[in-house]
Amino acid sequence: MPSYEEVFRNNQEWLSKKKETDPDFFEKLAADQRPEYLYIGCSDSRVTAEEIMGAKPGDVFIHRNIANLVNAIDLNVMAVINYAVRHLDVKHIIVCGHYNCGGVKAAMQPKDLGILNPWLRNIRDVYRLHMDELNAIKDEHERYNRLVELNVQEQCINVIKLASVQQAYIRNKYPIVHGWVFDIKSGKIIDLNLDFKSILKDIQQIYDLTGTITESK
Numbered sequence: 001m002p003s004y005e006e007v008f009r010n011n012q013e014w015l016s017k018k019k020e021t022d023p024d025f026f027e028k029l030a031a032d033q034r035p036e037y038l039y040i041g042c043s044d045s046r047v048t049a050e051e052i053m054g055a056k057p058g059d060v061f062i063h064r065n066i067a068n069l070v071n072a073i074d075l076n077v078m079a080v081i082n083y084a085v086r087h088l089d090v091k092h093i094i095v096c097g098h099y100n101c102g103g104v105k106a107a108m109q110p111k112d113l114g115i116l117n118p119w120l121r122n123i124r125d126v127y128r129l130h131m132d133e134l135n136a137i138k139d140e141h142e143r144y145n146r147l148v149e150l151n152v153q154e155q156c157i158n159v160i161k162l163a164s165v166q167q168a169y170i171r172n173k174y175p176i177v178h179g180w181v182f183d184i185k186s187g188k189i190i191d192l193n194l195d196f197k198s199i200l201k202d203i204q205q206i207y208d209l210t211g212t213i214t215e216s217k
């Protein structure tokens with residue numbers, strides 16, 4: 001890990017290298033951002049969005065929180081998604097969880113975790129939704145990994161429930177919502193291959209927000 005002082009030396013080296021390969025790099029970077037990806041991931045220090053994707057500055061709009069949750073009353077994630085969809089016009093929204101997620105693990109413990117209780121409640125709710133499947137898995141570690149995957153799936157559904165996402169999709173046929181799990185042990189990104197179109201169709205039976213608000217007469 002670099003020392004605090006080293007961070008600034010590293011930064012200097014990095015920007016010199018960037019300018020060597022492209023003298024206008026920072027001028028172009030400062031002009032605008034047109035990222036095609038919105039990435040919603042875990043705050044975990046081991047899961048760095050750009051690095052695992054091989055992406056550059058300007059490629060990915062990023063939101064990270066504990067256990068990559070998309071909660072409709074979290075103003076932070078709601079503002080990020082709204083801005084990414086309605087202003088940046090992103091083509092893909094990725095929810096990326098990871099195996100060995102401390103947040104998911106904590107939600108499986110019968111413990112009072114203080115301020116984390118309402119946050120991790122969202123994961124306990126995922127467990128409750130999929131209780132039969134999860135309880136049928138005897139191995140605790142496997143059950144934990146499956147909950148990581150199901151949590152990603154449910155957070156993707158939460159993204160698809162949003163008016164901004166539904167309306168943009170009708171207009172443009174994008175953004176497409178993808179569920180990923182990063183396998184820390186192998187370094188591999190696993191695409192859960194969620195069927196975006198069928199999930200959208202399914203949830204619109206209840207969460208259809210594509211109509212416009214009409215004044216009552």
Ligand code: CO
Nearest residue numbers: 042044101102
């Ligand atoms: Co995590």
